[in-house]
Amino acid sequence: MVLLSLLLQFVLLWVGHRRRKQGKCSHYVAIFAWFSYVSADWVTTVALSALLKAKVKELTNELVVFWTPFLLLHLGGPHTISAYALTDNELWLRSFLGLVIQVGVAMYAYVKFGTNNTLRYSAIPMFITGIIKYVERIWILRDASYKQFSNSVFSSTSSNTLDTTQTSDSTCNHHPQTLDEFLRDKNVIEEGKSFYKAYYLYKMYIPLFSELRLRIYRNLRDKFMLPYTISAEDAFKIVQIELEFLCDKLYTKSIILQSTKGVILQGICFLSTFAAVITFSITVGNYHYPREDICITYLLLGGAIFVDICSAISHAFSDWTIYRLSSPTNSVHKFVGYSIASWLVRCKAKKKGITYMAQHSLIDYCLKVKTSSWSSILRVPDIEEFREKFCHTSWEKVDSNLKKFILSHLQQKFKRYQNIKDEASGEKIDKSFEEFDHLFLIKMLNERGDHVLQRMEIPLKDEFKWSILDVEFGHSILLWHIATFLLFYDDHRRYSSSVLGLHCRISKLLSDYMMYLLMARPLMLPKGIGQVRIRDTQTEVITFLAQEKSLNNNDVASALLDRQNKFPPPLIHSKSVLKDGCRLASMLKALVEELLWDPEEKWEMIANVWMEMLVFAASKCRWKHHETHLRHGGELLTHVALLMAHLGLTEHIRIVQKPSAEVQSLKWDWERHSHMSDYLA
Template structure:
């Protein structure tokens, strides 16, 4: 639906302008109509500027995941569409107005400011990736709206007014800002973004690369590792994370365009995070990488990084500052209404403040930390020793992803069942999207969870490497690459079955019906219900201190996967999960009837005895409630039979959930990962990128070097853009 929003916004603006006069005459009294006509443009331009301030703040904060991210997303969507709509309505009102109707020449002076507002602030260029693909429509809108603005300016200008000439620099600034937006949207579109990966395509570039890679005479001057390169460049300690993230981002960014990478076996170490790196640092680096990607796809950060962009930015600020000074000097000579004079000052000052706020936010961004942390000259070195070091040290306190969404299906059913607003909202919101967001909670991604995820992925990689090494020592033939791909695919397909196999044949035979024999969404629901029942049953039977870290991790991952299934189903493999969720919800409500208050401990106890109390014939549709409770009973009984302690049982369950999380991360399309960055990003995306850094993705193929001089193969971080082309 969003792909048509631009056309709807423009069309509705002109339609509103066309009918409002007739509607006002019929619906409003003469006094109100006169008041509306008098203050319409003043209200429109003021609202348009206020929306720019809102977009600066919202565009910056929507990159953060957390409790209020859904509400921020709604506000961003509303402000993003309203900003274009209000500016277009104001321009169309000027287009429809007649000479003599406007009571002040200042109203015409406001025209170029509307072009500034249509260009938008630096903190947001697109609401979604779809906006980037629609850049031709925005380009057409650019020509139309610039034409309308110029027509209105010529139509109402006064040859004797100094405002006529003061408006010209604002027109220049407005065209720069609006054109800037079109260029950014085009550069961030899928095709252009993919092409930017291959920035060097000439034969000379390829020849230079061959010299870099195989020329032994220069090999001694080429750093072998990124750490050596950063030491050689005197990067300050606090800034190394930003540099590691930047270089990894440059090499892995093709994945987000659904491109496949070929990496030479001798160079793979340069593309991987070190095994010795702590989990906190690994998640922090991934967080910075995704921040770079967000800036490239959703903001105008590239404008403030390039030389051309800085020149245009200088022209923009010079134009607005010069007009503000000229207006301040000459405003006393005008006999315009005081309100119009104040609105003009507000527009001039607001245009400058919006840009200054955007520049400050960019100055505090990861891009600035990247550039400041590597002193390039004496002046920069002095800055790096004072301001830069303090800034980088402050920014270096980041700890990666902070929070993760949580959704408990049983809790959700109780809350919806007892809410008096449910039946009212369901009339308009048939899929209960509002309810799903409203009842989503948030938990911190604590260090224990990060360590658990990081360790699991490392163990998966080591197992993958060990199997490859054993096979390669026994037989190295032409089919080894095919074997490697099949081995990787089989490891990535694990979604809990490997954990069961590790526990023995009994486990695999007893529980494979809940993992291997059902589709993925079905498996998530089964294990989610079982985890809920066992968690609150153990909480009822034991003290909270007896429930260890694996128990908490299982609960976090279970509720997070349920959240993905309920709220972000496009990030998971296709299935009929939504049908099963609906039928299971109905089954929960039927089982508990009209119980108004029942704590989770009592609910879990009731569900454990469900088989005895709930006849099989009453099971509804695709509901998995009964099977989920059966799974919980089997896990509890087997744990008692084998005399497990709580930690053993929950360790197994936590590892099953971790395999499900890794499976979902590997199956989710990279485009979907990039799409969710507009909502602050998902834990699933961080896991997918961590897996990619370990080579645990089917989008990366490790291939042998064709050159006979494999041992002299070196890596040059200075030629990173060329290397991307050579290896991709």
């Protein structure tokens, strides 16, 4: 049991870092992480219980008792993972009770079986290390709980207003420093600027993840938002680093090493473990213990040191360290050395933001089910749902073209939002305008594709609104997903790849991603009966495919488009949208065949409709649900939502006018960014 507990520590050390990387194996890593996280505490508890129930006569040698403090050390866990899910943070009080009981059991067992030999005192350093590690874990769980996480926003401020804070003369003016100017004055390394920007923006926007609202003065709104001219690569890179900062705070013990006290505690733990190794090596020769038990003891000691060293190396390459090393004026930077610090920054600066996005194609999935021996598994919904999520989800790279398309769409919305303010720039901004401003923002965020139809001046555009405005959001996703699938493969059959440009691929990527959210992440979307519609639509598609001999995507798309009017009427209780999806595809196809549109023009419209749906979903998803999936690397939806917040495109941010009487007292200091709590509405 002790060896199994040590093995699980190594596993947790690996999966704690690996589970944040998205890709083909991410779902399986998540399952493995859950199993290891739950099993680690269970194995350790069982081992302590077995020792507690044993009798003195049953104990073959005293060396087994020396392993007791290692079980406490294993309960503390490695630095790469403190919680598997957010619910673990909320149960920190239960873990605290476990600490009291487990430490009591370990102490009692050690006293019960202990003797007066030197080995008994050799375990004291390991008891110190084990208790410190266990306390650290509970402290981190408590700090990451919802209540403490929200309170931490206010904990660092002692004044009532940020704007009247006494700052240096360089920042006390009516034109506060921009973030770029601030970084230039601090001589931040060019490669490390993204980490510095991400850190300050993370501190500013962290209240959003507590479901709190930001109230930003109009005079300072440019300080809180990404510049309009920022590139897509830089924008997504900054957002990714911010989310990694947040993930470390919620799911790992890395935050401990950010303080001097935490570094001192880690030093004590390492020295205590090293002292135990030396003491044991000296005293073990005086007793005749079984060779296997001696080997196990050395494994436990070596494992403890190995986990500490790996944690230190992991932290040395973390975003937190790179942030601190990016400024040559930093004391840590001087201690490490300029060349080493610059090398670390350059190694870490190669990241390019989110790299993969999940994909799920409903019709393609039905084809796979039809051709496999699992086709009858639909009769067991729970098993099929598991297979659908984990066995039939593919991954595609989020390339630079997709990032540019997303950022460009958001910037266009930002420009529309700014124009409504520019029109009133010469007028006195009062409360009524602020209310109008906020209502306009809400209206813009509620667009689900209707604005695209209006902007592109599509003939008979009202005939398309039934698929966007007259149905619930999940229903609309299914309709456009089926239509996109049919048109994608039908166009690839009819046209060469050179005719179908970038928007065709982007449409397919966003379509399959939104379908993945509807199927596997329904809580991130507005409420509806999407799961019922998916099930009924899948049943109808499989029934249709059973009548077809060909199993090629191109042929299936053609068959569905040709026979859409020959479908039997759906059952009265069926929520299938297959027929309506085919009808929508035919209407979109008619734009090219009857209205002589260019195929790329059609795909540009479809891509923008999907983009508006993605923005709508991002604006409606609660930040708590975004936090939930950070442990798996974070969804593209989360990156888009935070990017929108950086442009002011969120209902959780209100832009207000600072009272004219206080404008003269406007003061700003980037070093005191913790006073952002004064802007909470």
